[in-house]
Amino acid sequence: MDLSVRNDLTCQVRDVLDRVGDKWTLNVVYQLRDGSRRFTDLKRSIEGISQRMLTVTLRNLERDGLVERTVHAVVPPRVDYELTEMGQTLLKTAWELIDWAERHAEDIAHARVRYDAIP
Amino acid sequence: MDLSVRNDLTCQVRDVLDRVGDKWTLNVVYQLRDGSRRFTDLKRSIEGISQRMLTVTLRNLERDGLVERTVHAVVPPRVDYELTEMGQTLLKTAWELIDWAERHAEDIAHARVRYDAIP
DNA sequence: CAGTATCCATCTGGATACTG
DNA sequence: CAGTATCCAGATGGATACTG
Numbered sequence: 001m002d003l004s005v006r007n008d009l010t011c012q013v014r015d016v017l018d019r020v021g022d023k024w025t026l027n028v029v030y031q032l033r034d035g036s037r038r039f040t041d042l043k044r045s046i047e048g049i050s051q052r053m054l055t056v057t058l059r060n061l062e063r064d065g066l067v068e069r070t071v072h073a074v075v076p077p078r079v080d081y082e083l084t085e086m087g088q089t090l091l092k093t094a095w096e097l098i099d100w101a102e103r104h105a106e107d108i109a110h111a112r113v114r115y116d117a118i119p
Numbered sequence: 120m121d122l123s124v125r126n127d128l129t130c131q132v133r134d135v136l137d138r139v140g141d142k143w144t145l146n147v148v149y150q151l152r153d154g155s156r157r158f159t160d161l162k163r164s165i166e167g168i169s170q171r172m173l174t175v176t177l178r179n180l181e182r183d184g185l186v187e188r189t190v191h192a193v194v195p196p197r198v199d200y201e202l203t204e205m206g207q208t209l210l211k212t213a214w215e216l217i218d219w220a221e222r223h224a225e226d227i228a229h230a231r232v233r234y235d236a237i238p
Numbered sequence: 239c240a241g242t243a244t245c246c247a248t249c250t251g252g253a254t255a256c257t258g
Numbered sequence: 259c260a261g262t263a264t265c266c267a268g269a270t271g272g273a274t275a276c277t278g
Binding site: 013018024064093109 | 131139183
Binding site: 050056 | 270271272273278
């Protein structure tokens with residue numbers, strides 16, 4: 001990537017960061033790390049997510065080509081979700097940032113304590 | 120990092136992602152890539168940012184120990200901001216994600232067109 | 239089971255005006 | 259120059275009820 005031609009983030013990149021930065025996306029992507037999962041299965045494993053937000057998050061991921069949705073014609077309904085290849089590369093990349101966050105969580109917490117102690 | 124002990128994102132990581140995913144943080148961090156910059160200088164180079172949001176964003180970064188703020192006792196006031204060492208590692212790591220976003224922006228745009236064409 | 243539909247509280251950030 | 263203060267619109271996401 002040529003940084004020299006650009007001095008702020010492009011709109012498309014902003015768009016992807018908005019997605020990745022939202023409340024549930026990375027969590028859902030992470031839950032799909034080892035293969036396909038069912039809707040209710042996902043819901044159970046992501047603490048605190050509402051049915052609505054799981055649906056919204058999965059739809060967005062599907063729309064972006066990061067997750068594939070498979071409906072099985074059975075009763076009761078069975079729907080599986082799994083990462084596409086692109087979705088897997090996102091997980092891999094985003095994980096670096098999550099890893100950074102974990103490695104620096106303590107430093108950041110300390111910095112905040114120091115900062116808040118000043119006034 | 121041991122993934123096996125955890126099946127969702129920790130609160131602290133969530134916290135960092137909220138910061139990184141907000142509207143201006145990465146842009147500000149990026150503007151500081153080559154060294155210290157002044158407030159108004161930053162404002163000019165980040166298209167669309169309001170004075171309020173630049174202040175808020177810089178304060179948050181400072182509070183987290185990612186940016187250092189230096190006030191020079193001159194008139195008119197002069198305040199410089201620069202990345203700390205930790206801030207530099209954030210830039211480096213976040214950049215991988217931005218790079219991913221750029222590399223896949225086209226694929227995602229196409230996926231959306233396909234998805235939206237279905238109904 | 240896997241959703242949709244509605245409503246509503248909260249949060250984020252933009253506009254504007256003022257200041258040491 | 260480098261902020262702070264106030265107000266407000268729109269986006270985000272949670273609760274709840276209903277359905278093929």
